[in-house]
Amino acid sequence: MSVLQVSGLSKSFGGVHAVRNVSFAVVAGELLAMIGPNGAGKSTCFNLINGQLTPDAGRVLLEGRSITGLPPRAIWRLGVGRTFQVTATFASMTVRENVQVALLSHARRLPSPFAQAPRLQVAQADALLAQAGMLDQADRPAAVLAYGDLKRLELAIALANRPRLLLMDEPTAGMACGERAALMRLTASLARASAIAVLFTEHDMDTVFTHADRVIVLAGGERIAEGAPAKVRADPRVREAYLGTEALDA
Amino acid sequence: MRSLLLLALLTASSAFAQPIRIGELNSYKVFPAFLEPYKKGMELAVEEINAAGGVLGRRLELVTRDDGGTPGDAVRVAEELITREKAHLLMGTFASHVGLAVANLANQRKVLFVASEPLTDKIVWENGNRYTFRLRPSTYMQTAMLIPEAAKLKKKRWAIVYPNYEYGQSATASFKRLLKQAQPEVEFVAEQAPPLGKIDAGAVVQALADARPEAIFSSLFAADLQRFVREGNTRGLFKGRAVFNLLAGEPEYLDTLKDETPEGWWVTGYPWSEIRTPAHQKFLAAYQARWKDYPRQGSVVGYAAVHSVANAIRRAGSTDTEKMVEALKGLEMPTPFGPIVWRALDHQSTMGAYVGQLARKGGRGVMVNWRFADGANFLPPFEEIRALRKD
Amino acid sequence: MSATSILLQFLNGLAGASALFLVAAGLSLIFGVTRIVNFAHGSLVMLGMYLAVALSEVVGFWWALPCAALAVAGLGALIESVLLRRLYRAPELLQLLATFALVLIIRDYALWQWGPEDLLGPRAPGMAGAVTIIGQPFPAYDLFLIAVGPAVLGALWLLLTRTRWGTLVRAATQDREMASALGVNQRLQFTSVFALGALLAGLGGALQLPREPATLKVDLAVVSDAFVVVVVGGLGSLPGAFVAALLIAEVKAFCIALGYSKLTLVVEFLIMALVLVLRPWGLMGRMPAPARGPAALEPPLAAPSPRVLAGLCTLLAALALVPLATTGFTLVLLTDMLVFALFAVSLHFISGPAGLHSFGHAAYFGLGAYGAGILALRIGAPMELSLATAPLLAGGGALLFGWFCVRLSGIYLAMLTLAFAQIAWSVAFQWDAVTGGSNGLIGIWPAPWLASKAAYFWLVLALACAAIALLWRALHSPFGYALRAARDSPLRADAIGIDARALQWAAFTVAGLFAGIAGALHAFSKGSISPESMAVARSVDGLVMVLLGGIQTLTGPLWGAALFTWLQDALARGFDYWRAAIGCVILALVLALPGGLGSLGGLLKRQGRA
Numbered sequence A: 001m002s003v004l005q006v007s008g009l010s011k012s013f014g015g016v017h018a019v020r021n022v023s024f025a026v027v028a029g030e031l032l033a034m035i036g037p038n039g040a041g042k043s044t045c046f047n048l049i050n051g052q053l054t055p056d057a058g059r060v061l062l063e064g065r066s067i068t069g070l071p072p073r074a075i076w077r078l079g080v081g082r083t084f085q086v087t088a089t090f091a092s093m094t095v096r097e098n099v100q101v102a103l104l105s106h107a108r109r110l111p112s113p114f115a116q117a118p119r120l121q122v123a124q125a126d127a128l129l130a131q132a133g134m135l136d137q138a139d140r141p142a143a144v145l146a147y148g149d150l151k152r153l154e155l156a157i158a159l160a161n162r163p164r165l166l167l168m169d170e171p172t173a174g175m176a177c178g179e180r181a182a183l184m185r186l187t188a189s190l191a192r193a194s195a196i197a198v199l200f201t202e203h204d205m206d207t208v209f210t211h212a213d214r215v216i217v218l219a220g221g222e223r224i225a226e227g228a229p230a231k232v233r234a235d236p237r238v239r240e241a242y243l244g245t246e247a248l249d250a
Numbered sequence B: 001m002r003s004l005l006l007l008a009l010l011t012a013s014s015a016f017a018q019p020i021r022i023g024e025l026n027s028y029k030v031f032p033a034f035l036e037p038y039k040k041g042m043e044l045a046v047e048e049i050n051a052a053g054g055v056l057g058r059r060l061e062l063v064t065r066d067d068g069g070t071p072g073d074a075v076r077v078a079e080e081l082i083t084r085e086k087a088h089l090l091m092g093t094f095a096s097h098v099g100l101a102v103a104n105l106a107n108q109r110k111v112l113f114v115a116s117e118p119l120t121d122k123i124v125w126e127n128g129n130r131y132t133f134r135l136r137p138s139t140y141m142q143t144a145m146l147i148p149e150a151a152k153l154k155k156k157r158w159a160i161v162y163p164n165y166e167y168g169q170s171a172t173a174s175f176k177r178l179l180k181q182a183q184p185e186v187e188f189v190a191e192q193a194p195p196l197g198k199i200d201a202g203a204v205v206q207a208l209a210d211a212r213p214e215a216i217f218s219s220l221f222a223a224d225l226q227r228f229v230r231e232g233n234t235r236g237l238f239k240g241r242a243v244f245n246l247l248a249g250e251p252e253y254l255d256t257l258k259d260e261t262p263e264g265w266w267v268t269g270y271p272w273s274e275i276r277t278p279a280h281q282k283f284l285a286a287y288q289a290r291w292k293d294y295p296r297q298g299s300v301v302g303y304a305a306v307h308s309v310a311n312a313i314r315r316a317g318s319t320d321t322e323k324m325v326e327a328l329k330g331l332e333m334p335t336p337f338g339p340i341v342w343r344a345l346d347h348q349s350t351m352g353a354y355v356g357q358l359a360r361k362g363g364r365g366v367m368v369n370w371r372f373a374d375g376a377n378f379l380p381p382f383e384e385i386r387a388l389r390k391d
Numbered sequence C: 001m002s003a004t005s006i007l008l009q010f011l012n013g014l015a016g017a018s019a020l021f022l023v024a025a026g027l028s029l030i031f032g033v034t035r036i037v038n039f040a041h042g043s044l045v046m047l048g049m050y051l052a053v054a055l056s057e058v059v060g061f062w063w064a065l066p067c068a069a070l071a072v073a074g075l076g077a078l079i080e081s082v083l084l085r086r087l088y089r090a091p092e093l094l095q096l097l098a099t100f101a102l103v104l105i106i107r108d109y110a111l112w113q114w115g116p117e118d119l120l121g122p123r124a125p126g127m128a129g130a131v132t133i134i135g136q137p138f139p140a141y142d143l144f145l146i147a148v149g150p151a152v153l154g155a156l157w158l159l160l161t162r163t164r165w166g167t168l169v170r171a172a173t174q175d176r177e178m179a180s181a182l183g184v185n186q187r188l189q190f191t192s193v194f195a196l197g198a199l200l201a202g203l204g205g206a207l208q209l210p211r212e213p214a215t216l217k218v219d220l221a222v223v224s225d226a227f228v229v230v231v232v233g234g235l236g237s238l239p240g241a242f243v244a245a246l247l248i249a250e251v252k253a254f255c256i257a258l259g260y261s262k263l264t265l266v267v268e269f270l271i272m273a274l275v276l277v278l279r280p281w282g283l284m285g286r287m288p289a290p291a292r293g294p295a296a297l298e299p300p301l302a303a304p305s306p307r308v309l310a311g312l313c314t315l316l317a318a319l320a321l322v323p324l325a326t327t328g329f330t331l332v333l334l335t336d337m338l339v340f341a342l343f344a345v346s347l348h349f350i351s352g353p354a355g356l357h358s359f360g361h362a363a364y365f366g367l368g369a370y371g372a373g374i375l376a377l378r379i380g381a382p383m384e385l386s387l388a389t390a391p392l393l394a395g396g397g398a399l400l401f402g403w404f405c406v407r408l409s410g411i412y413l414a415m416l417t418l419a420f421a422q423i424a425w426s427v428a429f430q431w432d433a434v435t436g437g438s439n440g441l442i443g444i445w446p447a448p449w450l451a452s453k454a455a456y457f458w459l460v461l462a463l464a465c466a467a468i469a470l471l472w473r474a475l476h477s478p479f480g481y482a483l484r485a486a487r488d489s490p491l492r493a494d495a496i497g498i499d500a501r502a503l504q505w506a507a508f509t510v511a512g513l514f515a516g517i518a519g520a521l522h523a524f525s526k527g528s529i530s531p532e533s534m535a536v537a538r539s540v541d542g543l544v545m546v547l548l549g550g551i552q553t554l555t556g557p558l559w560g561a562a563l564f565t566w567l568q569d570a571l572a573r574g575f576d577y578w579r580a581a582i583g584c585v586i587l588a589l590v591l592a593l594p595g596g597l598g599s600l601g602g603l604l605k606r607q608g609r610a
Helices: A042-049 A072-077 A095-106 A122-131 A147-158 A177-194 A205-211 A229-234 A236-241 B002-012 B032-051 B071-083 B096-109 B139-152 B166-182 B201-210 B222-234 B251-260 B278-291 B297-316 B321-328 B382-388 C003-034 C041-059 C061-082 C092-114 C140-162 C164-174 C176-181 C186-207 C218-233 C238-257 C261-265 C267-278 C306-325 C329-351 C362-378 C383-405 C410-430 C453-475 C478-488 C490-495 C500-526 C536-549 C556-574 C578-592 C597-609
Strands: A002-013 A016-027 A031-035 A057-062 A080-083 A165-169 A197-201 A214-219 A222-227 B017-026 B058-066 B089-092 B113-115 B132-134 B157-161 B187-192 B215-218 B242-249 B266-269 B353-361 B364-373 C130-133 C136-139
Touching: A002 A042, A002 A197, A016 A042, A016 A057, A016 A197, A016 A214, A016 A222, A031 A042, A031 A177, A031 A205, A042 A057, A042 A165, A042 A197, A072 A080, A072 C490, A080 A147, A095 A122, A095 A147, A095 C478, A122 A147, A147 A165, A147 A177, A165 A177, A177 A197, A177 A205, A205 A229, A214 A229, A214 A236, A222 A229, A222 A236, A229 A236, B017 B032, B017 B071, B017 B297, B032 B058, B032 B251, B032 B278, B032 B297, B058 B071, B058 B297, B058 C556, B071 B089, B071 B096, B071 C329, B071 C500, B071 C556, B089 B096, B089 B297, B096 B113, B096 B132, B096 B166, B113 B297, B139 B166, B139 B215, B139 B242, B139 B266, B139 B353, B157 B166, B157 B201, B187 B201, B201 B222, B201 C003, B201 C238, B222 B251, B222 C136, B242 B251, B242 B353, B251 B266, B251 B297, B251 B364, B266 B364, B278 B297, B297 B321, C003 C041, C003 C130, C003 C136, C003 C140, C003 C164, C003 C186, C003 C218, C003 C238, C041 C061, C041 C092, C041 C186, C041 C218, C061 C186, C092 C218, C092 C536, C092 C578, C130 C140, C136 C140, C140 C164, C140 C186, C140 C238, C164 C186, C218 C238, C218 C267, C218 C410, C218 C536, C238 C261, C238 C267, C261 C267, C261 C410, C267 C383, C267 C410, C306 C329, C306 C453, C329 C453, C329 C500, C329 C536, C329 C556, C362 C383, C362 C410, C362 C500, C362 C536, C383 C410, C383 C500, C410 C536, C453 C478, C453 C500, C478 C490, C478 C500, C490 C500, C536 C556, C536 C578, C556 C578
Parallel strands: A031 A197, A031 A214, A080 A165, A165 A197, B017 B058, B017 B089, B089 B113, B113 B132, B157 B187, B157 B215, B215 B242, B242 B266
Antiparallel strands: A002 A016, A002 A057, A214 A222, B266 B353, B353 B364, C130 C136
């Protein structure tokens, strides 16, 4: 069964169709890349799935259960982790504290006003940080991290609730080539090992075609192609959508 | 200035024993118009007393503090005066709520408090206590002083305007009650209670005019009064209407009205240039010689307050609090306004005030047709007060 | 009411609105471009009034108005280029603190220059009298004022839409980073905008010449009115400010006309609360563009190190021994310091880690104090019970008000807290039967076993320290983590299951509860409680304490509260210009130690290492 099933998703802003009748599915352990030129509706799609926006029409099913219209925090509780295009972390907290908050939230211990937070969930946080390659920076404030490190921190945070589905908005932006590959390999191995479905957007076509199991292409808010990377790459409609950009050949 | 003065006193009178310290606190920054002259009056009295050999052979010393105009700060300052400055008694305060808070502290700490200025009736009645005495005629007394003239006019429709806090509220309540007693058919057709210091004079004057009163009773003072008078003059509110205004004859407030002084208003106040009694002449001469300025109402209050304290200590023969309290009860003494008695019943002095009408003379306001109203004649019967006081 | 009186009262409202609009427009422009909440705006208005009165004797009435306005504009430019320019990179609340220091300094300057008495200016030559409108006299000058408001609005509109300077100002108002990326000369722009804002303030003050006396109390009164207008109208919207000024002035005029003059104390705050609840960005305001990048580069709020803890414990022990050495005034002062330390720490709890800047925290201090007074005096509850129960009233108040407040953020939230505090204050001020009205409640003393200064000091020491420890502990609990998380990134917090609003609501309530403890302790230490204890000035005092100490540090508010209380006592005693002295101390601290007193330790450590 697919972990994420999106059907007929539509959203418009003041007459502009940002997303129109988009349907697709992701299964456990699979990396699905969502690509498209700027303004194709990728981020809107993400925001519709994780609850930041409410769709005008269509349904989002998580493991068969409708999560359409639920707020982000409820969707997170159901097992959806997310990283943002522009990273969103807690700047005044250390890297470890960032992950601890997510772990504590998952453990539903946040309301506790007396427990000593610095001592809670330390081992679990360090394990997640180690996984993301961030353990050596655990005590640094998030505010001073390099952009690529922030992306890794976001991944660690996103994994804190043992997600069934991981939404990654441009996970490797700002990283060097080698780092990108490492992060995507890590993501893939996590997905396979824990049967996580991964939906990600990416500008770097090399990353997409190397690491994605399948690719879905949006243009003008609509799905114009979907399938294995090689097939999508050869699709003339996709080439047309990207006309004038060198992205596909990168 | 003050330290210089103290220094001069120190060197001049080093033969004295330990000085007697009056811990004085007041809202000098909040109500400067009244309290600057008040301070001068106090200092004049202290100099006079010390020049004549002090009290009980000891020099009198003033320790003044700004109380910030809030009860919380005032209580802290009072504690500081009692404990750090070792003041033998407390004196001062201006606003009702500050006076009441310090009076209450005095009772708690068992320290004598001579409330020189606060006008609230409560400080000697509902909230009166063993250790608190008040010098000035209260809101009730000053309102009562205006009643005979107000009742004489036989005006039926009255409008009232007052600053929205204790003083204005109780002046209004007393006025309505007393006038109703004197003239049962009276009708109060409008009541305006603008916030203290923030009167929206145009709208208030318009609203009062709309009620078409025959007479107006106001307890506005300072900046509110100025604005009220200017708008009222411009909009013709006072034309053909009798107006009564508490305190408006006090030079502190009257002088700021200059050529806009509304003629014919009935007020309480202090016609300093016209009073010819020997007691006042002597005070006036001394004050003008010392300060090169004419006295205001505050000057008289400060002056009389210090003399009251000195007389109480003389009578007590000691600075022991309980003895001073007993000595103040029933103390009779002269003031620039004539002799007063500190009533044993409610610790209120019988100091009076001048009642008269406003007029313009050479571009400034003066009081005319005035008479002195002795405070002793404008107090409610003993039984009424006894019922109010809890001690 | 006759039709004529309705018309005249309407005109009264219009005249009042003009002056209000000028002042608010200046404030709005300055905030829009520089993002500085200029607390000193009312002081500029006050200077305009004093200068106009003084100049009218030299150059005559009509020349005095523009001269005063230009002088204030010059001062504005000076303030911006000498002081504020150094602070644009500092946390925004620090700028607030600096402008507050200016309030203190300018007020004492006016005191020194013009004396403490109110100065009412002359009437306007040529407009001294009244014109007859439907048989009723109406001041001619007021008609002039009525025309000034729309004229200034029109002139500003032309300036902002028809000049390059205006276009750049509008760009900066909408998106400061973008404007600076476009290569706008920010220095010149900020200085000129501040000068224009000051010009409007000065003119707004000067125009009042024949209507309102120049007094030292004008500054805070005017600035709070102006804030209300700006927020009701919508930040950065000049037409909004105009509409809001009109609305507020008319409502006030008709409150008076209909015989509800007592309402004028609070009606503008009622309007503001209503507007903010229904339209969170004001009548004509737009949702602010979200700040980009990390909002604040704050260092992590570290738990106190063992050395700091040991130091605090030593301090606590030393304090506990003080009554053995003296039972004098030192104890009174220390009691005050502890009470205000608790107040400041509770304010820091929400404004620092929770990111909810409150301008009205005194409301909960006051509710606690009044709660104690009402229980002790009106119900006759024993002191111990009153002290224990009173903070619940404060907590209840915070629970109610907080529900509305946490729906907003930034300056809007701050203004809503202010509105609620003013509403609470006016209830305390007017509800004679319960709160004692303007006199407050008198005779709230501790039980006999706590009546001695030493015993009460120990009680305060124990309770304040326990409360502070609890609040600090909470900041390092999962709850505290979540608060900081929600402040740093609402987006991320939401994406990891944090219900930020509920947490902030809880934090607001907790802070109110603890401020209530401070208030109740204060009431029993002074024996009385009056409306001032919940007035704006007390809220501002709290902010100053927190900021003096350093909002980014844990122990900062303690030092801030202690220093402020001590300064106030020490300076007020012997020095007429103690306010200005405090202002100078604050400015010196702001410029030398932007992190507050609490950052001193870290600074010394770094220097020691270097």
